[in-house]
Amino acid sequence: MSNQTKRIPTHHIIGFVLSILLTILAAWTTIGSDLSTNWIITIIMLLAVIQAGIQLIMFMHIVEPESKNGHVPWNMMFHGFVTASIVVAGSIFVMVYAF
16 A cells, blocks of 8 residues: 555646636636637637646646656557547537538
């Protein structure tokens, strides 16, 4: 068994709070701003990329101090990005052509 002295998962709490704030910011951008549609889409996509980075670092432990920054699962990340790209492209295709 591991001997852990840290009881409060501060990284997880910070990541959760940042994710909630980014989600609220994206919702406010769509509901409460006077921006054009192109700017709203651009801002939401930027916030999504930032939130994905936060998820990778805070929750999926992409940078582990125990591994001396030597182990990064590039293969799994590549396949995850490909799968997400296919899902997003397929969703956009269905929404544009109204299938």
